[in-house]
Amino acid sequence: MKDIIDGVLKFQRDAYPQRSELFQRLATHQNPSTLFIACSDSRVVPELLTQREPGDLFVIRNAGNIVPAHGSQAGGVSATVEYAVAGLGVTDIVVCGHSDCGAMTAVATCKCLDHMPAVAGWLRHADAARAVNEGHAHSSVRDRVDGMVRENVIAQLANIKTHPSVARAIEQGKLTLHGWIYDIATGRIDALDSAGKRFQPLADHSQVAPASRPLAQAA
Known part of the structure; x- marks a missing residue:
């Protein structure tokens, strides 16, 4: 300490x-332009990765960079998403996964979490990503985990679209969603393309199409 x-x-x-x-x-007052949703992992620091100043990012961090789908029981993540979009009027949301994610490793390898029931319950929000990942062939445990990280980002983008404030802002052309994966060892960030299928290096494709963009901007 x-x-x-x-x-x-x-x-x-x-x-x-x-x-x-x-x-x-x-x-x-604050006027952040972006809601950045990242893992609580100590190695992931959104402001450092993006080189932003205080006031630039509105940040949610939790185990596995998870956004539960909209439901009858609103939790802290849902409330924060709603405030960022409807209250602060952010124009972009980034869901950022990362390499060597402990949460996604536990899901991908079916690690026993009986001693951490709250964690096990929380990670159920990644069930859709796990189902998709299990349908793919993997050459190694690392490949399986990396696949889980990618599928989780895609799944959480789908989840966040179920939130009324997000769906409305996208429909009105006021909000764009982005899916990123940060590699801790190299500093590389890959971004999900507009088809929602492939991650491309941000350094090589700085104008990579967002995972979801306002209808007013759609080609």
Whole structure:
């Protein structure tokens, strides 16, 4: 904990003064353009990956970068999605999976989670992705896990579209969805194409079509 406290003091001493004007502007309002949904994994830092400043991203982080489909019981993720879209008016949503994801490894390898029943219940929201992934041939355990990471991003994009605020914003041409996968070892990010089937390197296809775009922009 001492390292954390020392970091806070360093922030107050060094980092805050360098951005004092920015923090003064942010003191009474926020206007993020993007909702970034990522895993809680300590190795995944959305603001670092995207090189964004405070106030630029509205962030949801949880085990497996999961978005439960809209239902009668609204949870924290659903409420945060609704606020980002209907309250803050974000124009883009990124669902970002990552390599070596513990949550997706557990799902892909059918790891026993009897000692973590809450985690097991949460990961049921990835059942559709697991079913699709199990229908594919895999050459190794790593390939199976990587496939699960990809299918989970696709499945969570499908889930988020069931939320009324998201469906309405997409229909009105106000919101675009993106599916990304971050490779921890290389820093590479792959983006899902508009057909929702293939992930392409963002570095080679910086204009890669979003996974879901406003109808007003559709070709």
